[in-house]
Amino acid sequence: MTAMAHKPQPQSGTASPAAEPELSGMQTLTFAKALTLAMADSMAVDPSVLVFGEDVGTLGGVFRVTDGLTRRFGEDRCFDTPLAESGIIGMATGMAINGMKPVVEMQFDAFAYPAFEQITSHVAKMGNRTKGKVRLPIVIRIPYAGGIGGVEHHCDSSEAYYVHTPGLTVLTPSTVTDAYTMLRDAIASPDPVIFLEPKKLYFSKDTVDVDALRARYGAGSTAPSTIGRAVIAREGSDATLIAYGPSMAAALAAAETAAAEGRSLQVVDVRSLVPFDDETVCAAVRSTGRAVVIAEAPGFASMASEIVARIQERCFHSLAAPVLRVTGFDIPFPAPRLEKYYLPGVDRILDTVEELQWEES
Amino acid sequence: MTAMAHKPQPQSGTASPAAEPELSGMQTLTFAKALTLAMADSMAVDPSVLVFGEDVGTLGGVFRVTDGLTRRFGEDRCFDTPLAESGIIGMATGMAINGMKPVVEMQFDAFAYPAFEQITSHVAKMGNRTKGKVRLPIVIRIPYAGGIGGVEHHCDSSEAYYVHTPGLTVLTPSTVTDAYTMLRDAIASPDPVIFLEPKKLYFSKDTVDVDALRARYGAGSTAPSTIGRAVIAREGSDATLIAYGPSMAAALAAAETAAAEGRSLQVVDVRSLVPFDDETVCAAVRSTGRAVVIAEAPGFASMASEIVARIQERCFHSLAAPVLRVTGFDIPFPAPRLEKYYLPGVDRILDTVEELQWEES
Amino acid sequence: MTNHPEFMEYPGNAGRAEGYLLPSEEPVQLIAADGSATGNDGYKEPYQLPGPATLVEGYGRLVMGRRVNEQANALVRQGRMAVYPSSTGQEACQVAADMSLRGSDWLFPTYRDTVAILGRGVDPMEAFESLRGDWHSGFDPHQYNTGLPTTPLATQLLHAVGVAHAAKLRGEDTVVLTLCGDGASSEGDFHEALNFAAVFHVPVVFLIQNNQYAISVPLIRQSVAPSLAHKAVGYGMPGERVDGNDLAALLAVVGHAVERARNGGGPSLVEAHTYRMESHTNADDATRYRTAAEVAQWVPKDPLLRLQKYLHDAGHLAPADSERFAADAEAVAKTLRDGLNTETVPDPAELFSFVYSEPTPQLREQARLLADELAAGQSLEGALR
Amino acid sequence: MTNHPEFMEYPGNAGRAEGYLLPSEEPVQLIAADGSATGNDGYKEPYQLPGPATLVEGYGRLVMGRRVNEQANALVRQGRMAVYPSSTGQEACQVAADMSLRGSDWLFPTYRDTVAILGRGVDPMEAFESLRGDWHSGFDPHQYNTGLPTTPLATQLLHAVGVAHAAKLRGEDTVVLTLCGDGASSEGDFHEALNFAAVFHVPVVFLIQNNQYAISVPLIRQSVAPSLAHKAVGYGMPGERVDGNDLAALLAVVGHAVERARNGGGPSLVEAHTYRMESHTNADDATRYRTAAEVAQWVPKDPLLRLQKYLHDAGHLAPADSERFAADAEAVAKTLRDGLNTETVPDPAELFSFVYSEPTPQLREQARLLADELAAGQSLEGALR
Ligand SMILES: Cc1ncc(C[n+]2csc(CCOP(=O)(O)OP(=O)(O)O)c2C)c(N)n1
Ligand SMILES: Cc1ncc(C[n+]2csc(CCOP(=O)(O)OP(=O)(O)O)c2C)c(N)n1
């Protein structure tokens, strides 16, 4: 066996569409392909961007998010590692110290846990420890949350562990456009980013203008970063639903149903969990005076707790009712045939909206 | 070298005081010695209780909390392991499956992170996964939090990671009596317990009646478990301070100072973070109408966030002001000479109490 | 050779040179792919070809294992299960594990070891409950002295060490055998488990089923060591490598390791060379990362056909046995079909029952919320959206 | 011998038998404890005694290292530092690490490796900033191609692999040397780092300072392998063991490993046998777990006296050199005393400045809170209570 035998090199030939440089104009992309495109475009403009992890090379990832990257950029730029998550993050740390921008994949949420020490004690702290002399521009992509009938350890909503850890930026897109822009922003960030991908959205689709998306990152562009910015996903005036990532679909559907019933619900997509966009969230809540926070993770000491705590601290006198939560129960994620009882759904959200003490307003 | 050469066996001779069975009556004990006594007493009555970890044997632990246990109970009952935290927790899991009750020590807060996968994916989930057929009566003792001028990685307040993980009981005593009773309750619990020991309290002292403490665990005792029960550490009527573990001293001192200034502050010691005592905490807050939550960990998505969220959900109409937080900043724990700026102190607590919109009542 | 006093005291080890920790120079093989006996020369131990009765029993278990894999693959295609990681081609490793253990011993398997789990006597429907998706597990580990099939890779190796350690402290003669894959050998927990086992000198046999792939990643990306069995050296325990498609060799090598552990000789590491004939699971497409030609090379090495040929040529396989084995396998297949085709309705109330031995006030509250929702007869469509 | 194609292509490896991964049968020693040269027969490589100029330079560095340890111990006793993990007795390992590397190479040290850090040219006061407790680190890793001293055990080994991997991808000839202790070899990250290094065939030298203890825990509780160097076998990289108190042998062995790595021979593992002459840190009391007699056995093996004797007997040590070394060491000791006796006032505003490259709105808010408190002149007593 020669050195090259196990080492695919850049090829012309049939690359898969998303990794193609010539992809342009209006395109119907899956969420997954938008992520692939973001990595490919970043790799094309910056040779220090590397992609690695388990099964990301030849296979293109178990969700095919890295599909075609090895073929297009060669094994030196996108490659499989031994099966060891602490190893992956630790090696990424070293590579980032030495000028690279690693974009690594943890195969599923719970399989990032072996890397917890490297993430909390090094990745999160290096910039602070060195007074900014060493920044770690690492992106840790983690498919997360449920809704796909996955078995144990494959459906954890693990964001609380990361958002509580100072030094990490934590992002989670919920639209095809955000999948592209937020991943590009994450890769461009000098700080380490935990990039949480709601796996049930991988095959959701949208038609987007690829050129316009790319133009945001072109020379002279003044497009603002998505980091630190929440978006109003739907206007509404009676109450505010605050959600992100895997819970956005349920929040929007609940607002749709409520509209039909004459209740106007505003929906905020937090999307940047850290840094948190207090301004947008508080303005939204003040405008309605009522809020429900929706998240799939167990509720106890979670991102949802934080949002509730912040809102009541900052908007107390604008509130007509307590801020309520619709979250996962405080139990391990259920087996596939029970997850439907666990996931925050439209009915549970609407029931909770009903509890916002409407009689008093 | 014979098999015995590296294996201390039970000895008579000079055991250290805390591990002595004959210790009885009124005794002035340090917090650390109360913990030692709890382990020794548990080991004496239950041969399946084992103590292991790094440096817990011959050395008696870097904080001397296991001092004398190997001498008294032998190397089979209290022993050093190789230096590998995932190994310690993973082995403890197997031993618990096979009838043992391991009480393991993680040397410092941040050094439990290598064990994060074993803790979250196995220790926390085993009871649920097996529908109760396998319970893991493991106690994971973790010295935590700051206030001792410790260097990096030795002062993390890591409770948020554990309280967010369903299946774990999370306890943190703040008094010498609770050190004893809560550790005994933890060891007696059929469920896994994360037992967080505020390291700055190790050498705090109190005089306690050892016989009375032991009697709680004697035959026919009906003393209630401390698990799931908060305590009112100080009565007060103007506002409620809610704290635990390493922050209790500052909370009590603030109440003391406030009293001198004519403000009556009630202080709740949560002590059982999971399960949480909603009843006691909410009754306390309702009785005053104002609350400040104090905790040393970074505030974002923390135990403090959860307490705030729960209170405003449950006591909204009793609140005269938003529930405020005094927590660690959202930064890595500072270097020794800067920690005084980070730790929630009396002045910061009192400043926050002042913000509870007194003019409006 | 190792520094552990108990290791040195074990008669089999006394006076051994350090190199004994290294595996045999070639993987142990006692029956070749063509079904002929190969002799047992040149290995580090005088491994014996098991007797006919043992091999016939083993053959029956292989027949059963193969049938279970086929049936499960079919059921997953029909949507009766959430997922099935097939072990077609690897059955000999799992059968050898079972046959080397007593009922009082323990087995710690992975997600790919359903055949081994059934071989421990676990009720088939209990074994398949987690794969069907009704709950995370279906059997009581204590009833069968068998750990739950573990997904977080290599973590179960430490549980095996703990079970063995507890048994040793109580003076029991329990042996624990734990399985893992080639990929799992890269995880930190693999290292910590082998080291803990060696340092505490506990009776664990680590059996790596090296099936050449971790999903799509080939062995060369997990290790460039001469073999995975060489990893034993770094822990001070003996390593051995064996043809993982030769049940006879597996029984000899694993059996030797188990007896060694039982007699106070401490832990050891066995690497079995085998091949995953099918995709990683039904969700995987192996054609993306390996060629049909590569897979074809392994077809003639099949463990089942090889042993059948040997037993047949040696005149050990009575037609009655063959028929009985086929019938037994068919009966289990039918149990699986019937069981998995029967609609079950997992009870959502149980979601809250077992998280703690006593539900917390918080969980009782949440259980009430769900119960109220269900009582209010809310449509599942709503809950699902 | 290993399966890595690049490994096989390295000229030094071609045709080697598998056993070459094993370390030499005895730890390499070139100068005995009594200062006599021992010859270089019987080791797996023809290690050469370094020339006089190199040994004299090394001696000077040992003098410096010893003085730094003494001075730091004194300063910590006087309360001028938060903590100091002394490396008295281990200086030769750290000096050899430095001398084997070029400025363009990288070093990844632990908390015990202040001597090695200073040897890389790091400004003494920068090196001691974290020990004094003003900030978590004091120097810029990029300025000295030296990683920060790492506390979470074995984690830095992976950083070393990453730095080497990045250099290799860019076609640079950088070598990375990383240090760890005997205890750290038990951590999962040790395993993952060595394996990643071997699989990616990157130029890293792993140097274990086996000082016989991890705080109170003796080596026998970390490993029962014949030696820690034997762990190399399981990764398919060469292992070697060396007398860690013999600077000549260390220079030969570590130098060989570094050159091997630089020339494309891949990673290797070196275990240096040494002894921690003092307590783990000033917070530790070593008399609780080891006898004075045991410590006394190591006194005559001292690396500094041994080399001094050798150089003196061989007539290589000019009095002028001795004086210069003593003066240089004294100068650094004085820098430390002066620096640590000077009151510094770390700026609390910096707490918020570096957590992210741009402080988040949340951190800006928190920084304002603290600034307001400080402006209001609140007593530190209050903040402290
Ligand atoms: C800690 C962890 N990381 C990643 C995964 C995802 N995963 C499941 S199986 C697998 C491959 C395992 O390969 P191997 O150990 O060789 O076993 P095999 O599947 O071949 O039997 C991976 C990466 C996991 N289950 N656990
Ligand atoms: C992951 C981790 N666990 C525990 C510790 C606490 N600790 C600090 S040093 C030490 C002993 C290390 O021993 P060794 O690796 O032999 O290095 P030495 O101190 O002897 O130089 C321990 C247990 C740590 N720093 N990191």
Ligand SMILES: [Mg+2]
């Ligand atoms: Mg495999």
Ligand SMILES: [Mg+2]
């Ligand atoms: Mg050591």
